[in-house]
Amino acid sequence: MESIFQKVDCAQCKLSGVCLSRGLQPDEIKQFERIVKRKRPVKEDQFLFRQEDHSQSLYVVKSGSFRSFIWDIEGGEQTIGFYLPGDLVGLDALQTTDRHHCSVVALETSSVCEIPLQQLNDLAGTIPRLRIQLLRMIGEQIVSDQNNIVLLGNRTAIEKVATFLLVLSQRYYALGYSGKEFNLSMPRHDIANYLGLSLETLSRQLGFLIKHGAISVKHRGVQISDMRLLMSIVEPATTKRFTYAM
């Protein structure tokens, strides 16, 4: 019976610049590694956890991607966010119920590092830098959620779609990928739901962007051909100050 956990080596990890271990000293990283569990890969459509599951861990995406969503009473679902490598998942279970408030499924075969909350909290007591980094990652999650609120609250369909593509581009770029050419790991349905749009409206807006030469799309593959145009749609006022050299 083989272990479901693989060896953990944060020092070697390509994501060390964005993960919880960021900024730690070598000996602190060693301590941190000891509490991290590498779980066996999660296959497409498998749950990392389900809404109402009791939780005792945070997760950091190691490879692949995930989608989080909330079921409402009628069985409908609202997608809350998409998670790429380096993203912290599971913060919704920090509140007093200790239960997850949303579900998270893999969009493709993916892997995560699991960090038991109890042990993380203990270790945070002795490593100030870990406390700081944890709070920073939490802060980024909160800012990201707030940006979503603005996006959903007072943006038109085309602004939503352009923003979605731009943000995704920036996230991939930050991970060392092109930023101008990437694959959507999620189906149209999920994107539309995430943006508070119908499937058809999303498709039409993508069509609009293609027609005007901002992007080209082949199935899940997206290529951004006019970054400036995209950005001018996101922020109608300024015709953009700085240019992207990606």
Add this chain to the structure above:
Amino acid sequence: MESIFQKVDCAQCKLSGVCLSRGLQPDEIKQFERIVKRKRPVKEDQFLFRQEDHSQSLYVVKSGSFRSFIWDIEGGEQTIGFYLPGDLVGLDALQTTDRHHCSVVALETSSVCEIPLQQLNDLAGTIPRLRIQLLRMIGEQIVSDQNNIVLLGNRTAIEKVATFLLVLSQRYYALGYSGKEFNLSMPRHDIANYLGLSLETLSRQLGFLIKHGAISVKHRGVQISDMRLLMSIVEPATTKRFTYAM
């Protein structure tokens, strides 16, 4: 020249059950009190902090209420949330820029306890319960933001308004107030903006609720007279689509 800070006594505070000091031992509370600053009251329309301000503190609402919002490029603003006594404010500055991502203004004369981040982080190193409580309050903020995302993303105008009233009712009730009768400390404009609606649509939906006997409204005063009806609007499934006689 009098001090701008008043004496802090968390043990006596009515909000000790929901504040950061929750669950701490008496001696731990003493330590915690030492880092808390009671600021002089903030008057209506005064800023607790502004977007892009450099931040070194979290705040807990002591009395009154606040509104947070983000300016977009064109000068428009999107209200992100409303804060009542016991709520934690300022988490948006935890991320790597150390700057606030939104602005917070007082809706009425209000007061806060200020908790310098640096000292909070230091103290969290020696008080495990404080770490836990901090994370829990953060978790509640995240869950609340996620609920807003669902609300803005796929709810109709009437569902948004009913949900807003219901959530506010529950928050007041949790604070020991009636829950069936309360005053809105924010103008219609802010509510509408918060819900992603126009001022006029909000007014019409309120009119709808009044006409059907769910609530009565007198200026800022709201009285919930048919809680069940309100709830059936929020979750159409439970009381299964009964028809409103217009």
Add this chain to the structure above:
DNA sequence: CGGACCTTTGACCGCGGTCAACCTATGTGG
């Protein structure tokens, strides 16, 4: 009182949702 501000009400119309048909890619079995 008069004036500013907040809120309600009315009329109109456009964005985006809904329903439906049509593609296109992938898979399955005869």
Add this chain to the structure above:
DNA sequence: CCACATAGGTTGACCGCGGTCAAAGGTCCG
């Protein structure tokens, strides 16, 4: 190898929710 099925995605026609513009109350201030 092709008929067929299925799922994901696009396109078209229609229309209703909710935004916009406009004017008319209310309420509170001096």
